[in-house]
Amino acid sequence: MLTSNNKNNDLFIGIDGGGSKSKAIIMNKDNEILGTGISGPGNPLHGFEQATHSIIESAKLALEDAGLAHMKLDEFVAGVGLAGVNIPVLFDQMAAWQHPFKNMHLATDLLIACLGAHNGGDGAVIISGTGSCGFSCQNNEQRIVGAHGFPHGDKGSGAWFGLQAVKQVLLSLDGLVKPTLMSAALLTKLNCSNDTALVEVVAGKKATFFGQQAHIVFDAANLGDEIALTILNEGAEYLNNMVRTLTKDNSLPISMLGGLTPILKQWLAVDIQADLKLPLHPPEVGSVIYAREQESKMLINI
Protein backbone atom coordinates (compact mmCIF):
# COMPACT_ATOMS: atom_id res chain seq x y z
CA MET A 1 0.00 0.00 0.00
CA LEU A 2 1.51 3.30 -1.08
CA THR A 3 -0.20 5.33 1.58
CA SER A 4 -3.13 4.85 3.88
CA ASN A 5 -3.93 8.52 4.16
CA ASN A 6 -2.81 11.80 2.67
CA LYS A 7 -3.07 14.04 5.70
CA ASN A 8 0.27 15.68 5.06
CA ASN A 9 -0.58 16.35 1.42
CA ASP A 10 2.22 14.11 0.27
CA LEU A 11 0.15 13.26 -2.79
CA PHE A 12 -1.24 15.80 -5.22
CA ILE A 13 -3.51 15.55 -8.20
CA GLY A 14 -2.48 17.58 -11.27
CA ILE A 15 -4.92 18.16 -14.10
CA ASP A 16 -4.47 19.60 -17.59
CA GLY A 17 -7.92 20.18 -19.11
CA GLY A 18 -7.86 21.07 -22.78
CA GLY A 19 -10.33 21.38 -25.62
CA SER A 20 -10.07 17.75 -26.69
CA LYS A 21 -9.04 15.87 -23.53
CA SER A 22 -8.26 16.13 -19.82
CA LYS A 23 -5.17 14.52 -18.37
CA ALA A 24 -4.71 13.83 -14.66
CA ILE A 25 -1.71 12.61 -12.68
CA ILE A 26 -1.08 11.57 -9.09
CA MET A 27 2.31 12.82 -7.93
CA ASN A 28 4.11 12.10 -4.67
CA LYS A 29 6.42 14.40 -2.72
CA ASP A 30 9.45 12.98 -4.56
CA ASN A 31 7.93 14.17 -7.84
CA GLU A 32 7.18 10.67 -8.98
CA ILE A 33 4.09 10.17 -11.11
CA LEU A 34 2.18 7.27 -9.54
CA GLY A 35 -0.67 7.14 -12.05
CA THR A 36 -2.27 8.92 -14.98
CA GLY A 37 -5.84 9.18 -16.31
CA ILE A 38 -7.22 10.60 -19.52
CA SER A 39 -10.81 11.69 -20.09
CA GLY A 40 -12.89 14.00 -22.32
CA PRO A 41 -12.71 17.77 -22.96
CA GLY A 42 -12.00 19.94 -19.92
CA ASN A 43 -12.40 23.41 -21.45
CA PRO A 44 -15.45 25.00 -19.76
CA LEU A 45 -16.00 27.12 -22.89
CA HIS A 46 -17.63 24.03 -24.38
CA GLY A 47 -19.81 23.35 -21.32
CA PHE A 48 -19.45 23.44 -17.54
CA GLU A 49 -21.05 20.00 -17.06
CA GLN A 50 -18.72 18.28 -19.49
CA ALA A 51 -15.61 20.02 -18.14
CA THR A 52 -16.30 19.13 -14.51
CA HIS A 53 -17.28 15.58 -15.47
CA SER A 54 -14.02 15.15 -17.43
CA ILE A 55 -11.92 16.51 -14.56
CA ILE A 56 -13.47 14.10 -12.03
CA GLU A 57 -13.29 11.17 -14.44
CA SER A 58 -9.62 11.72 -15.30
CA ALA A 59 -8.72 12.10 -11.60
CA LYS A 60 -10.51 8.86 -10.69
CA LEU A 61 -8.78 7.02 -13.54
CA ALA A 62 -5.42 8.33 -12.31
CA LEU A 63 -6.19 7.08 -8.78
CA GLU A 64 -7.07 3.66 -10.15
CA ASP A 65 -3.94 3.63 -12.28
CA ALA A 66 -1.89 4.43 -9.16
CA GLY A 67 -3.48 1.56 -7.24
CA LEU A 68 -5.24 4.09 -4.99
CA ALA A 69 -8.82 3.31 -5.95
CA HIS A 70 -9.66 2.99 -2.24
CA MET A 71 -8.92 6.69 -1.65
CA LYS A 72 -11.43 9.47 -2.15
CA LEU A 73 -10.90 12.68 -4.13
CA ASP A 74 -11.54 14.71 -0.98
CA GLU A 75 -8.25 13.44 0.41
CA PHE A 76 -6.32 15.28 -2.31
CA VAL A 77 -5.39 18.83 -3.12
CA ALA A 78 -5.72 19.29 -6.88
CA GLY A 79 -4.01 21.72 -9.22
CA VAL A 80 -6.38 22.24 -12.13
CA GLY A 81 -5.15 24.02 -15.25
CA LEU A 82 -7.86 24.64 -17.83
CA ALA A 83 -8.10 26.07 -21.29
CA GLY A 84 -10.78 28.77 -21.43
CA VAL A 85 -10.43 30.13 -17.88
CA ASN A 86 -8.43 33.10 -19.17
CA ILE A 87 -11.96 34.37 -19.88
CA PRO A 88 -13.01 35.91 -16.54
CA VAL A 89 -16.62 34.64 -16.58
CA LEU A 90 -15.42 31.07 -17.13
CA PHE A 91 -12.79 31.38 -14.41
CA ASP A 92 -15.45 32.56 -11.97
CA GLN A 93 -17.79 29.74 -12.95
CA MET A 94 -15.11 27.09 -12.46
CA ALA A 95 -13.87 28.68 -9.22
CA ALA A 96 -17.42 28.50 -7.84
CA TRP A 97 -17.68 24.78 -8.70
CA GLN A 98 -18.54 22.56 -5.70
CA HIS A 99 -15.55 20.36 -6.54
CA PRO A 100 -14.89 17.01 -4.84
CA PHE A 101 -11.26 17.72 -3.84
CA LYS A 102 -9.85 18.67 -0.44
CA ASN A 103 -8.83 21.90 -2.11
CA MET A 104 -8.65 23.05 -5.73
CA HIS A 105 -6.18 25.55 -7.18
CA LEU A 106 -7.42 26.78 -10.52
CA ALA A 107 -5.07 28.17 -13.16
CA THR A 108 -5.02 28.75 -16.90
CA ASP A 109 -3.63 26.05 -19.20
CA LEU A 110 -0.95 28.60 -20.12
CA LEU A 111 0.34 29.07 -16.58
CA ILE A 112 0.57 25.33 -15.86
CA ALA A 113 2.27 24.71 -19.22
CA CYS A 114 4.86 27.37 -18.38
CA LEU A 115 5.36 26.15 -14.80
CA GLY A 116 5.79 22.61 -16.10
CA ALA A 117 8.18 23.54 -18.89
CA HIS A 118 10.46 25.48 -16.51
CA ASN A 119 9.94 23.38 -13.38
CA GLY A 120 8.22 26.23 -11.57
CA GLY A 121 10.84 28.83 -12.46
CA ASP A 122 10.39 32.05 -14.42
CA GLY A 123 10.11 31.39 -18.13
CA ALA A 124 8.06 31.65 -21.30
CA VAL A 125 6.33 29.30 -23.71
CA ILE A 126 4.91 29.52 -27.19
CA ILE A 127 2.25 27.02 -28.13
CA SER A 128 1.03 25.98 -31.56
CA GLY A 129 -1.55 23.25 -31.90
CA THR A 130 -5.10 23.78 -33.14
CA GLY A 131 -4.73 27.29 -31.65
CA SER A 132 -1.69 29.40 -30.87
CA CYS A 133 -0.42 31.66 -28.10
CA GLY A 134 2.51 32.80 -26.07
CA PHE A 135 2.89 33.20 -22.32
CA SER A 136 5.50 34.30 -19.83
CA CYS A 137 5.72 34.35 -16.06
CA GLN A 138 8.41 36.44 -14.37
CA ASN A 139 8.40 37.61 -10.74
CA ASN A 140 4.78 36.44 -10.56
CA GLU A 141 3.85 38.76 -13.44
CA GLN A 142 2.04 36.89 -16.18
CA ARG A 143 1.85 38.01 -19.79
CA ILE A 144 -0.28 36.46 -22.53
CA VAL A 145 0.31 37.05 -26.23
CA GLY A 146 -2.37 35.76 -28.58
CA ALA A 147 -4.72 33.03 -27.31
CA HIS A 148 -7.48 34.94 -29.08
CA GLY A 149 -9.21 32.12 -30.92
CA PHE A 150 -10.35 31.44 -34.45
CA PRO A 151 -10.78 32.98 -37.00
CA HIS A 152 -9.89 36.42 -35.58
CA GLY A 153 -6.62 35.26 -33.95
CA ASP A 154 -4.44 32.17 -33.50
CA LYS A 155 -2.09 33.01 -36.35
CA GLY A 156 0.57 30.35 -36.85
CA SER A 157 -1.76 27.64 -35.48
CA GLY A 158 -3.08 24.54 -37.22
CA ALA A 159 -6.48 26.16 -37.73
CA TRP A 160 -4.84 29.24 -39.22
CA PHE A 161 -2.64 27.21 -41.59
CA GLY A 162 -5.63 25.14 -42.70
CA LEU A 163 -7.76 28.24 -43.30
CA GLN A 164 -4.99 29.87 -45.36
CA ALA A 165 -4.82 26.73 -47.50
CA VAL A 166 -8.58 26.80 -48.11
CA LYS A 167 -8.49 30.53 -48.96
CA GLN A 168 -5.64 30.12 -51.43
CA VAL A 169 -7.23 27.10 -53.11
CA LEU A 170 -10.52 29.01 -53.52
CA LEU A 171 -8.62 31.92 -55.10
CA SER A 172 -6.85 29.52 -57.47
CA LEU A 173 -10.15 27.88 -58.47
CA ASP A 174 -11.40 31.37 -59.39
CA GLY A 175 -8.31 31.97 -61.54
CA LEU A 176 -7.19 34.85 -59.29
CA VAL A 177 -3.93 33.11 -58.32
CA LYS A 178 -2.01 30.27 -59.98
CA PRO A 179 -3.05 26.81 -58.79
CA THR A 180 -0.16 24.91 -57.16
CA LEU A 181 0.24 21.35 -55.98
CA MET A 182 -1.27 22.45 -52.64
CA SER A 183 -4.56 23.08 -54.51
CA ALA A 184 -4.67 19.55 -55.90
CA ALA A 185 -3.69 18.06 -52.54
CA LEU A 186 -6.47 19.82 -50.63
CA LEU A 187 -9.14 19.04 -53.24
CA THR A 188 -8.12 15.39 -53.29
CA LYS A 189 -8.10 15.12 -49.51
CA LEU A 190 -11.55 16.69 -49.18
CA ASN A 191 -12.85 14.83 -52.23
CA CYS A 192 -13.90 18.04 -54.02
CA SER A 193 -13.68 18.82 -57.70
CA ASN A 194 -14.62 22.51 -57.71
CA ASP A 195 -15.09 25.58 -55.55
CA THR A 196 -18.80 24.99 -54.87
CA ALA A 197 -18.02 21.52 -53.51
CA LEU A 198 -15.14 22.89 -51.42
CA VAL A 199 -17.35 25.64 -49.98
CA GLU A 200 -20.01 23.07 -49.05
CA VAL A 201 -17.37 21.09 -47.15
CA VAL A 202 -15.73 24.00 -45.29
CA ALA A 203 -18.73 26.29 -44.62
CA GLY A 204 -19.38 26.74 -40.92
CA LYS A 205 -16.56 24.42 -39.88
CA LYS A 206 -14.74 25.10 -36.62
CA ALA A 207 -11.05 25.48 -35.79
CA THR A 208 -10.55 21.72 -35.35
CA PHE A 209 -11.59 21.01 -38.93
CA PHE A 210 -9.24 23.63 -40.35
CA GLY A 211 -6.47 22.38 -38.06
CA GLN A 212 -6.84 18.96 -39.67
CA GLN A 213 -6.02 20.49 -43.07
CA ALA A 214 -2.80 22.19 -41.88
CA HIS A 215 -0.54 19.32 -42.96
CA ILE A 216 -1.50 20.09 -46.59
CA VAL A 217 0.48 23.32 -46.24
CA PHE A 218 3.48 21.65 -44.59
CA ASP A 219 3.60 18.79 -47.11
CA ALA A 220 3.36 21.18 -50.07
CA ALA A 221 6.01 23.49 -48.57
CA ASN A 222 8.38 20.53 -48.22
CA LEU A 223 7.91 19.91 -51.94
CA GLY A 224 8.80 23.53 -52.69
CA ASP A 225 5.25 24.84 -53.33
CA GLU A 226 5.69 28.62 -53.36
CA ILE A 227 2.26 29.54 -52.01
CA ALA A 228 2.59 27.00 -49.20
CA LEU A 229 6.04 28.39 -48.40
CA THR A 230 4.63 31.92 -48.24
CA ILE A 231 1.91 30.79 -45.83
CA LEU A 232 4.37 28.82 -43.71
CA ASN A 233 6.82 31.71 -43.50
CA GLU A 234 4.05 34.15 -42.54
CA GLY A 235 2.92 31.85 -39.71
CA ALA A 236 6.49 31.26 -38.57
CA GLU A 237 7.20 34.99 -38.62
CA TYR A 238 4.26 35.56 -36.26
CA LEU A 239 5.65 32.92 -33.87
CA ASN A 240 9.12 34.53 -34.14
CA ASN A 241 7.57 37.86 -33.18
CA MET A 242 5.80 36.26 -30.25
CA VAL A 243 9.08 34.83 -28.98
CA ARG A 244 10.92 38.15 -29.39
CA THR A 245 8.09 40.04 -27.68
CA LEU A 246 8.10 37.64 -24.73
CA THR A 247 11.88 37.45 -24.24
CA LYS A 248 12.97 40.96 -25.25
CA ASP A 249 14.63 42.87 -22.40
CA ASN A 250 14.80 39.79 -20.19
CA SER A 251 16.70 36.55 -20.14
CA LEU A 252 13.71 34.27 -19.76
CA PRO A 253 14.16 30.69 -20.93
CA ILE A 254 11.58 29.79 -23.57
CA SER A 255 10.10 26.48 -24.76
CA MET A 256 7.79 25.56 -27.63
CA LEU A 257 4.78 23.34 -26.95
CA GLY A 258 1.77 22.04 -28.84
CA GLY A 259 1.15 19.45 -31.51
CA LEU A 260 2.78 21.41 -34.32
CA THR A 261 6.11 21.86 -32.51
CA PRO A 262 7.97 19.06 -34.34
CA ILE A 263 6.89 20.44 -37.72
CA LEU A 264 7.11 24.19 -37.13
CA LYS A 265 10.30 24.46 -35.10
CA GLN A 266 12.55 24.11 -38.14
CA TRP A 267 10.77 27.02 -39.87
CA LEU A 268 11.43 29.50 -37.05
CA ALA A 269 14.35 31.97 -37.18
CA VAL A 270 17.71 30.25 -36.63
CA ASP A 271 18.52 32.26 -33.47
CA ILE A 272 15.12 31.37 -32.01
CA GLN A 273 15.53 27.68 -32.79
CA ALA A 274 18.85 27.80 -30.93
CA ASP A 275 17.25 29.52 -27.93
CA LEU A 276 14.32 27.11 -27.51
CA LYS A 277 14.75 24.81 -24.52
CA LEU A 278 13.06 21.44 -24.32
CA PRO A 279 10.23 21.60 -21.74
CA LEU A 280 11.26 19.97 -18.44
CA HIS A 281 7.79 18.61 -17.58
CA PRO A 282 4.35 18.41 -19.18
CA PRO A 283 1.54 20.82 -18.14
CA GLU A 284 -0.14 18.42 -15.68
CA VAL A 285 3.08 18.47 -13.63
CA GLY A 286 2.84 22.26 -13.82
CA SER A 287 -0.59 21.92 -12.18
CA VAL A 288 0.95 20.06 -9.24
CA ILE A 289 3.75 22.66 -8.99
CA TYR A 290 1.09 25.40 -8.94
CA ALA A 291 -1.02 23.64 -6.30
CA ARG A 292 2.00 23.09 -4.04
CA GLU A 293 3.00 26.77 -4.36
CA GLN A 294 -0.49 27.90 -3.45
CA GLU A 295 -0.71 25.50 -0.50
CA SER A 296 2.60 26.73 0.91
CA LYS A 297 1.42 30.35 0.55
CA MET A 298 -1.69 29.41 2.53
CA LEU A 299 0.52 27.97 5.29
CA ILE A 300 2.56 31.19 5.39
CA ASN A 301 -0.62 33.25 5.62
CA ILE A 302 -1.92 31.26 8.60
Add this chain to the structure above:
Amino acid sequence: MLTSNNKNNDLFIGIDGGGSKSKAIIMNKDNEILGTGISGPGNPLHGFEQATHSIIESAKLALEDAGLAHMKLDEFVAGVGLAGVNIPVLFDQMAAWQHPFKNMHLATDLLIACLGAHNGGDGAVIISGTGSCGFSCQNNEQRIVGAHGFPHGDKGSGAWFGLQAVKQVLLSLDGLVKPTLMSAALLTKLNCSNDTALVEVVAGKKATFFGQQAHIVFDAANLGDEIALTILNEGAEYLNNMVRTLTKDNSLPISMLGGLTPILKQWLAVDIQADLKLPLHPPEVGSVIYAREQESKMLINI
Protein backbone atom coordinates in the same frame (compact mmCIF):
# COMPACT_ATOMS: atom_id res chain seq x y z
CA MET B 1 -59.02 48.56 -61.90
CA LEU B 2 -55.63 47.89 -63.47
CA THR B 3 -56.55 44.47 -64.79
CA SER B 4 -59.22 41.95 -64.08
CA ASN B 5 -57.13 38.97 -65.07
CA ASN B 6 -53.58 38.17 -66.07
CA LYS B 7 -54.20 35.46 -68.64
CA ASN B 8 -51.74 36.94 -71.11
CA ASN B 9 -49.02 37.23 -68.44
CA ASP B 10 -48.98 40.98 -68.82
CA LEU B 11 -48.04 41.22 -65.15
CA PHE B 12 -45.03 39.51 -63.58
CA ILE B 13 -43.80 39.20 -60.04
CA GLY B 14 -40.06 39.73 -59.53
CA ILE B 15 -38.40 38.71 -56.29
CA ASP B 16 -34.92 39.34 -54.89
CA GLY B 17 -34.46 37.18 -51.80
CA GLY B 18 -31.32 37.97 -49.80
CA GLY B 19 -29.87 37.10 -46.42
CA SER B 20 -31.53 39.99 -44.60
CA LYS B 21 -34.66 40.77 -46.64
CA SER B 22 -36.80 39.81 -49.62
CA LYS B 23 -38.03 42.41 -52.05
CA ALA B 24 -40.89 41.82 -54.48
CA ILE B 25 -42.24 43.91 -57.33
CA ILE B 26 -45.20 43.71 -59.68
CA MET B 27 -44.21 44.80 -63.18
CA ASN B 28 -46.43 45.32 -66.23
CA LYS B 29 -45.55 44.74 -69.87
CA ASP B 30 -44.44 48.35 -70.24
CA ASN B 31 -41.81 47.75 -67.56
CA GLU B 32 -43.64 49.88 -65.05
CA ILE B 33 -43.36 48.86 -61.40
CA LEU B 34 -46.92 48.85 -60.05
CA GLY B 35 -46.09 47.91 -56.48
CA THR B 36 -43.33 46.73 -54.15
CA GLY B 37 -43.26 44.62 -50.98
CA ILE B 38 -40.48 43.94 -48.50
CA SER B 39 -40.34 41.03 -46.09
CA GLY B 40 -37.83 38.93 -44.09
CA PRO B 41 -34.79 36.86 -45.17
CA GLY B 42 -35.20 34.86 -48.40
CA ASN B 43 -31.92 32.91 -48.40
CA PRO B 44 -32.85 29.21 -47.98
CA LEU B 45 -29.44 28.62 -46.38
CA HIS B 46 -30.96 30.00 -43.20
CA GLY B 47 -34.10 27.88 -43.42
CA PHE B 48 -36.53 26.71 -46.10
CA GLU B 49 -39.61 27.66 -44.07
CA GLN B 50 -38.48 31.21 -43.49
CA ALA B 51 -37.35 31.72 -47.09
CA THR B 52 -40.62 30.51 -48.62
CA HIS B 53 -42.64 32.47 -46.05
CA SER B 54 -40.70 35.67 -46.86
CA ILE B 55 -41.14 35.18 -50.61
CA ILE B 56 -44.93 34.77 -50.30
CA GLU B 57 -45.23 37.62 -47.83
CA SER B 58 -43.25 40.07 -49.96
CA ALA B 59 -45.26 39.09 -53.06
CA LYS B 60 -48.58 39.64 -51.27
CA LEU B 61 -47.40 43.01 -49.96
CA ALA B 62 -46.41 44.01 -53.49
CA LEU B 63 -49.87 43.01 -54.77
CA GLU B 64 -51.52 45.10 -52.05
CA ASP B 65 -49.20 48.02 -52.80
CA ALA B 66 -50.21 47.79 -56.48
CA GLY B 67 -53.93 47.85 -55.57
CA LEU B 68 -54.24 44.23 -56.74
CA ALA B 69 -55.10 42.61 -53.41
CA HIS B 70 -58.09 40.94 -55.07
CA MET B 71 -55.79 38.87 -57.31
CA LYS B 72 -54.25 35.56 -56.30
CA LEU B 73 -50.57 34.57 -56.56
CA ASP B 74 -51.55 31.68 -58.88
CA GLU B 75 -52.45 34.25 -61.54
CA PHE B 76 -48.80 35.37 -61.79
CA VAL B 77 -45.59 34.01 -63.20
CA ALA B 78 -42.78 34.84 -60.75
CA GLY B 79 -39.07 35.30 -61.28
CA VAL B 80 -37.40 34.40 -58.01
CA GLY B 81 -33.72 35.23 -57.51
CA LEU B 82 -32.31 33.91 -54.27
CA ALA B 83 -29.03 34.06 -52.41
CA GLY B 84 -27.84 30.58 -51.48
CA VAL B 85 -29.25 28.67 -54.45
CA ASN B 86 -25.80 28.58 -56.08
CA ILE B 87 -25.44 25.62 -53.68
CA PRO B 88 -26.97 22.72 -55.65
CA VAL B 89 -28.80 21.10 -52.71
CA LEU B 90 -30.52 24.41 -51.87
CA PHE B 91 -31.43 25.01 -55.52
CA ASP B 92 -33.04 21.56 -55.70
CA GLN B 93 -34.91 22.15 -52.45
CA MET B 94 -36.31 25.48 -53.62
CA ALA B 95 -37.08 24.15 -57.11
CA ALA B 96 -39.14 21.35 -55.49
CA TRP B 97 -41.15 23.87 -53.44
CA GLN B 98 -44.94 23.62 -53.94
CA HIS B 99 -45.02 27.36 -54.65
CA PRO B 100 -48.26 29.34 -54.96
CA PHE B 101 -47.46 30.99 -58.32
CA LYS B 102 -48.75 30.14 -61.79
CA ASN B 103 -45.15 29.35 -62.60
CA MET B 104 -41.86 30.05 -60.84
CA HIS B 105 -38.49 30.63 -62.51
CA LEU B 106 -35.71 30.21 -59.99
CA ALA B 107 -32.31 31.85 -60.40
CA THR B 108 -29.36 32.86 -58.27
CA ASP B 109 -29.23 36.34 -56.77
CA LEU B 110 -26.13 36.87 -58.91
CA LEU B 111 -27.86 36.17 -62.21
CA ILE B 112 -30.81 38.45 -61.47
CA ALA B 113 -28.46 41.21 -60.26
CA CYS B 114 -26.53 40.95 -63.52
CA LEU B 115 -29.66 40.80 -65.70
CA GLY B 116 -31.04 43.82 -63.88
CA ALA B 117 -27.84 45.84 -64.08
CA HIS B 118 -27.52 45.29 -67.84
CA ASN B 119 -31.23 45.16 -68.71
CA GLY B 120 -31.00 41.51 -69.75
CA GLY B 121 -27.93 41.94 -71.92
CA ASP B 122 -24.54 40.30 -71.51
CA GLY B 123 -22.52 41.84 -68.72
CA ALA B 124 -20.76 41.44 -65.41
CA VAL B 125 -21.18 42.64 -61.84
CA ILE B 126 -19.03 42.78 -58.74
CA ILE B 127 -20.82 42.91 -55.42
CA SER B 128 -19.50 43.99 -52.04
CA GLY B 129 -21.83 44.10 -49.07
CA THR B 130 -21.59 41.82 -46.05
CA GLY B 131 -20.14 39.28 -48.54
CA SER B 132 -18.41 39.72 -51.87
CA CYS B 133 -18.42 38.12 -55.31
CA GLY B 134 -18.25 38.65 -59.02
CA PHE B 135 -20.44 37.31 -61.79
CA SER B 136 -20.67 37.47 -65.56
CA CYS B 137 -23.16 36.23 -68.12
CA GLN B 138 -22.16 36.12 -71.79
CA ASN B 139 -23.83 34.06 -74.51
CA ASN B 140 -25.75 32.27 -71.73
CA GLU B 141 -22.46 31.18 -70.12
CA GLN B 142 -22.37 32.15 -66.47
CA ARG B 143 -19.21 32.60 -64.44
CA ILE B 144 -18.96 33.14 -60.69
CA VAL B 145 -15.87 34.50 -58.95
CA GLY B 146 -15.87 34.35 -55.15
CA ALA B 147 -19.24 34.04 -53.35
CA HIS B 148 -17.46 31.59 -51.06
CA GLY B 149 -18.61 32.88 -47.69
CA PHE B 150 -16.98 33.83 -44.42
CA PRO B 151 -14.31 33.45 -43.07
CA HIS B 152 -12.69 31.35 -45.83
CA GLY B 153 -13.69 33.70 -48.67
CA ASP B 154 -15.49 37.00 -49.33
CA LYS B 155 -12.35 39.10 -49.43
CA GLY B 156 -13.07 42.79 -49.95
CA SER B 157 -16.47 42.44 -48.26
CA GLY B 158 -17.75 44.18 -45.12
CA ALA B 159 -17.25 41.01 -43.06
CA TRP B 160 -13.69 40.69 -44.35
CA PHE B 161 -12.85 44.34 -43.61
CA GLY B 162 -14.31 44.05 -40.11
CA LEU B 163 -12.38 40.84 -39.40
CA GLN B 164 -9.12 42.42 -40.58
CA ALA B 165 -9.73 45.32 -38.20
CA VAL B 166 -10.29 42.96 -35.26
CA LYS B 167 -7.17 40.94 -36.15
CA GLN B 168 -4.99 44.04 -36.37
CA VAL B 169 -6.31 45.50 -33.14
CA LEU B 170 -5.64 42.20 -31.32
CA LEU B 171 -2.08 42.20 -32.68
CA SER B 172 -1.60 45.78 -31.51
CA LEU B 173 -2.92 44.97 -28.03
CA ASP B 174 -0.28 42.23 -27.85
CA GLY B 175 2.43 44.71 -28.82
CA LEU B 176 3.16 42.83 -32.05
CA VAL B 177 2.23 45.78 -34.27
CA LYS B 178 1.93 49.50 -33.51
CA PRO B 179 -1.50 50.57 -32.28
CA THR B 180 -3.09 53.14 -34.58
CA LEU B 181 -6.20 55.27 -34.31
CA MET B 182 -8.14 52.33 -35.79
CA SER B 183 -7.36 50.38 -32.62
CA ALA B 184 -8.82 53.06 -30.37
CA ALA B 185 -11.86 53.47 -32.62
CA LEU B 186 -12.73 49.76 -32.58
CA LEU B 187 -12.23 49.39 -28.83
CA THR B 188 -14.38 52.45 -28.16
CA LYS B 189 -17.14 51.25 -30.49
CA LEU B 190 -17.24 47.79 -28.91
CA ASN B 191 -16.78 49.21 -25.40
CA CYS B 192 -13.67 47.10 -24.70
CA SER B 193 -10.56 48.10 -22.82
CA ASN B 194 -8.31 45.09 -23.51
CA ASP B 195 -7.83 42.02 -25.68
CA THR B 196 -9.72 39.65 -23.36
CA ALA B 197 -12.79 41.89 -23.51
CA LEU B 198 -12.50 42.21 -27.29
CA VAL B 199 -12.21 38.43 -27.70
CA GLU B 200 -15.32 37.93 -25.55
CA VAL B 201 -17.24 40.30 -27.84
CA VAL B 202 -16.08 38.87 -31.18
CA ALA B 203 -15.81 35.14 -30.39
CA GLY B 204 -18.23 33.05 -32.45
CA LYS B 205 -19.72 36.07 -34.20
CA LYS B 206 -20.99 35.70 -37.74
CA ALA B 207 -20.28 37.63 -40.93
CA THR B 208 -22.99 40.21 -40.19
CA PHE B 209 -21.31 41.29 -36.95
CA PHE B 210 -17.93 41.71 -38.61
CA GLY B 211 -19.57 43.55 -41.50
CA GLN B 212 -20.91 46.07 -38.97
CA GLN B 213 -17.32 46.90 -37.94
CA ALA B 214 -16.10 47.55 -41.50
CA HIS B 215 -16.67 51.31 -41.30
CA ILE B 216 -13.95 51.48 -38.61
CA VAL B 217 -11.45 50.63 -41.37
CA PHE B 218 -12.89 53.13 -43.86
CA ASP B 219 -13.06 55.96 -41.31
CA ALA B 220 -9.50 55.34 -40.13
CA ALA B 221 -8.22 55.13 -43.72
CA ASN B 222 -9.82 58.48 -44.48
CA LEU B 223 -7.82 59.92 -41.57
CA GLY B 224 -4.61 58.49 -43.04
CA ASP B 225 -4.27 55.48 -40.67
CA GLU B 226 -1.58 53.35 -42.33
CA ILE B 227 -2.81 49.96 -41.17
CA ALA B 228 -6.36 50.80 -42.26
CA LEU B 229 -5.02 51.95 -45.63
CA THR B 230 -3.11 48.67 -46.06
CA ILE B 231 -6.28 46.67 -45.32
CA LEU B 232 -8.38 48.85 -47.62
CA ASN B 233 -5.88 48.58 -50.48
CA GLU B 234 -5.65 44.79 -50.08
CA GLY B 235 -9.45 44.47 -50.26
CA ALA B 236 -9.65 46.88 -53.22
CA GLU B 237 -6.89 44.98 -55.03
CA TYR B 238 -8.92 41.77 -54.73
CA LEU B 239 -11.96 43.54 -56.23
CA ASN B 240 -9.74 44.95 -59.00
CA ASN B 241 -8.56 41.42 -59.78
CA MET B 242 -12.14 40.19 -59.85
CA VAL B 243 -13.07 42.88 -62.38
CA ARG B 244 -10.05 42.14 -64.57
CA THR B 245 -10.70 38.39 -64.42
CA LEU B 246 -14.34 38.87 -65.43
CA THR B 247 -13.78 41.38 -68.23
CA LYS B 248 -10.41 40.25 -69.61
CA ASP B 249 -10.59 39.13 -73.24
CA ASN B 250 -14.14 40.43 -73.64
CA SER B 251 -15.82 43.76 -73.78
CA LEU B 252 -18.47 43.04 -71.16
CA PRO B 253 -19.97 46.06 -69.43
CA ILE B 254 -19.50 45.83 -65.67
CA SER B 255 -21.32 47.37 -62.71
CA MET B 256 -20.62 47.42 -59.00
CA LEU B 257 -23.41 46.55 -56.56
CA GLY B 258 -23.82 46.02 -52.83
CA GLY B 259 -23.92 48.21 -49.75
CA LEU B 260 -20.22 49.09 -49.81
CA THR B 261 -20.27 50.41 -53.39
CA PRO B 262 -20.41 54.13 -52.48
CA ILE B 263 -17.44 53.74 -50.10
CA LEU B 264 -15.25 51.27 -51.98
CA LYS B 265 -15.58 52.53 -55.55
CA GLN B 266 -13.13 55.39 -55.00
CA TRP B 267 -10.45 52.93 -53.76
CA LEU B 268 -10.52 50.78 -56.89
CA ALA B 269 -7.96 51.23 -59.70
CA VAL B 270 -8.58 54.40 -61.71
CA ASP B 271 -9.16 52.54 -65.00
CA ILE B 272 -11.69 50.27 -63.31
CA GLN B 273 -13.54 53.20 -61.75
CA ALA B 274 -13.82 54.69 -65.23
CA ASP B 275 -15.13 51.43 -66.67
CA LEU B 276 -17.85 50.82 -64.06
CA LYS B 277 -21.35 51.49 -65.43
CA LEU B 278 -24.23 52.44 -63.18
CA PRO B 279 -26.66 49.50 -62.96
CA LEU B 280 -29.73 50.05 -65.17
CA HIS B 281 -32.19 48.28 -62.85
CA PRO B 282 -32.21 46.66 -59.41
CA PRO B 283 -32.04 42.82 -59.03
CA GLU B 284 -35.81 42.33 -58.60
CA VAL B 285 -36.29 43.76 -62.10
CA GLY B 286 -33.67 41.23 -63.20
CA SER B 287 -35.98 38.53 -61.79
CA VAL B 288 -38.80 39.72 -64.04
CA ILE B 289 -36.44 39.86 -67.04
CA TYR B 290 -35.38 36.29 -66.28
CA ALA B 291 -38.94 35.03 -65.87
CA ARG B 292 -40.03 36.62 -69.17
CA GLU B 293 -37.05 35.07 -70.98
CA GLN B 294 -37.86 31.63 -69.60
CA GLU B 295 -41.57 31.97 -70.45
CA SER B 296 -40.77 32.91 -74.05
CA LYS B 297 -38.43 29.92 -74.33
CA MET B 298 -41.26 27.69 -73.13
CA LEU B 299 -43.51 29.13 -75.87
CA ILE B 300 -40.85 28.41 -78.50
CA ASN B 301 -40.50 24.85 -77.24
CA ILE B 302 -44.23 24.17 -77.52
